[in-house]
Amino acid sequence: MKPAWLLAAFLVSVVHGAEPQKPAPLKSGEEFSSADVRAMQADDFANPGMLWVARGGKLWNEAAGRGDKSCAGCHGDAAKSMKGVAQRYPRVDPGAARLVNLEGRINLCRERNQQAEPLKLESDDLLGLAAYVASQSRGMPVAVTLDMQNRRNFERGRELYFTRNGQMNLACTHCHDRNWGRHLLGDTISQGHGNDYPIYRLEWQSAGSLARRIRSCFFGLRAEMPAYGAQDLLDLELYLAWRGGGLPVETPGVRR
Amino acid sequence: MPREAKRGEVIEIRIAIQHPMETGFRFDLMGRSIPKNVVNSLVVRYNGAEIFSAEMGSGIAANPYLQFYTVAEASGALVFEWVDDSGERGSERATIAVNG
Numbered sequence: 001m002k003p004a005w006l007l008a009a010f011l012v013s014v015v016h017g018a019e020p021q022k023p024a025p026l027k028s029g030e031e032f033s034s035a036d037v038r039a040m041q042a043d044d045f046a047n048p049g050m051l052w053v054a055r056g057g058k059l060w061n062e063a064a065g066r067g068d069k070s071c072a073g074c075h076g077d078a079a080k081s082m083k084g085v086a087q088r089y090p091r092v093d094p095g096a097a098r099l100v101n102l103e104g105r106i107n108l109c110r111e112r113n114q115q116a117e118p119l120k121l122e123s124d125d126l127l128g129l130a131a132y133v134a135s136q137s138r139g140m141p142v143a144v145t146l147d148m149q150n151r152r153n154f155e156r157g158r159e160l161y162f163t164r165n166g167q168m169n170l171a172c173t174h175c176h177d178r179n180w181g182r183h184l185l186g187d188t189i190s191q192g193h194g195n196d197y198p199i200y201r202l203e204w205q206s207a208g209s210l211a212r213r214i215r216s217c218f219f220g221l222r223a224e225m226p227a228y229g230a231q232d233l234l235d236l237e238l239y240l241a242w243r244g245g246g247l248p249v250e251t252p253g254v255r256r
Numbered sequence: 257m258p259r260e261a262k263r264g265e266v267i268e269i270r271i272a273i274q275h276p277m278e279t280g281f282r283f284d285l286m287g288r289s290i291p292k293n294v295v296n297s298l299v300v301r302y303n304g305a306e307i308f309s310a311e312m313g314s315g316i317a318a319n320p321y322l323q324f325y326t327v328a329e330a331s332g333a334l335v336f337e338w339v340d341d342s343g344e345r346g347s348e349r350a351t352i353a354v355n356g
Contacts, residue, residue: 048319051274124274205276205318 021243023177028247029190032181033255037202041254049131049200049252052124052207056132059125065116071129074113078136086134087142087249090238092149099153099234102130103209121228127207131198134251141248142195144241153231157239160232166223172236187256192217193244194237196253203256210237260353261328269308271298271322273338273346279314293341295320303332328354 030038040046060071060078075081090101096108106129107118119126146154161172175184176192183189197210204212211233218225226232257269273295280292292314300308307326331354337347 045270045272046321048272048274048321051272051319055274 022245023180023191023243026193026244026247027180027191028195028250029193029255030196030250030253032188032190037254037256041196041250041252047200047252047254049198049207049254052128052131052198052200053135053252055124055128056130059129060132063114065110065114067113067115069114071109078133082133082136084137084140086137086251087140088144090150090153090234090241091144092153099150099231099238101210101234101237102134103127104229104234106130106133122209122212124207127198127209130209131207131252134198134249137249138251139248141246142193142241142244144238144245146242150238153235153238154242156232157235157237160236161239161243166218166221168221168223170221172217191244192240193247194240195244195247196250196255198251199253199255201255207252210240257334257350257352259351260355263328263330263354263356265328266325267328267352268323268325269300269334271300271320271336273298273320275319275340277312277314277316277318277320281314291341295338295340298322298336298338300324301335301337302326303330307334328352330354 030041033041040048044050057078063070063073072078086102089105090099092098093100093105093108095112100108103121103126106126110116110118119129144150164171164174172192175189180189180191194210197213198207199213200207201213211228214233214236215225215228258267261267275295276293277295278290278293280290282290284290294314294316295312298308298310298312299306308324310322312320331352333349333351335347335349337345339345
């Protein structure tokens with residue numbers, strides 16, 4: 001009995017040891033874009049994502065809800081108060097005792113402090129606020145901490161990352177660990193990092209969140225797409241943030 | 257656009273508008289056609305005088321981005337006004353100080 005148990009433990013460690021953990025060297029998705037897209041991202045005026053950042057900046061100062069408070073009413077100047085915030089998300093919110101990403105945290109703040117309706121996921125307003133807050137951390141490294149509170153989310157995210165899915169029967173790892181830098185149809189496969197989100201994607205002709213991008217990966221796999229706000233998406237976001245730890249925040253990114 | 261310029265200098269003006277620019281050829285998830293809604297006209301006035309205008313159609317991508325040049329003649333304001341097919345209007349103002 002005991003040797004069998006030991007063998008199983010050994011096999012588990014071998015399997016885990018063989019899994020690629022973090023791509024090396026880490027490369028932001030921007031590095032896989034073509035020169036024209038990179039130029040668009042680099043120029044703050046040509047970057048259409050800045051339209052959402054500007055929208056977020058406006059909303060930051062507008063009072064909302066029954067609390068009649070604006071974000072600036074509590075947090076003041078976002079350039080100071082929100083610097084280095086986005087790099088720590090997704091994280092477990094102590095009050096709500098669940099994992100939230102930046103969008104989720106903004107909505108919690110609306111409910112608690114502004115006593116306002118939460119903004120609809122993927123609405124221009126929520127994307128705008130998220131992009132505005134995230135862009136304050138530009139250039140700072142993504143740095144989520146793994147602890148007892150989010151360990152379970154992290155494990156679930158990692159499990160999803162390595163689980164085959166859809167009619168294509170592929171896991172995230174098959175493209176983004178084993179084949180990054182190679183071509184899939186007309187595109188170069190990136191390492192699948194979330195450091196530039198929310199991004200402006202030319203295909204969408206709109207800004208979108210990391211959740212939306214992950215959903216389109218599910219679509220590409222011909223798998224059932226998790227609904228917006230699904231726990232699986234959040235857990236994956238946490239795993240991706242850990243995996244891309246150290247990459248600079250570059251919000252708003254521009255992608256093809 | 258620059259905040260200040262020398263008199264007679266050629267200045268670059270760039271405009272970005274957040275707008276879906278619906279072509280009228282698309283359908284929603286229920287198969288209903290989405291009505292055409294594009295920014296059909298954009299007018300730029302420099303101290304009241306029209307210096308640039310554009311008529312856009314369904315061939316222009318979402319969130320249009322325009323760029324043009326003009327000569328800095330006098331200090332004052334540039335007023336940008338656009339209107340879309342649904343009748344929604346937007347306007348923006350930018351000031352410029354001209355030296356010399």
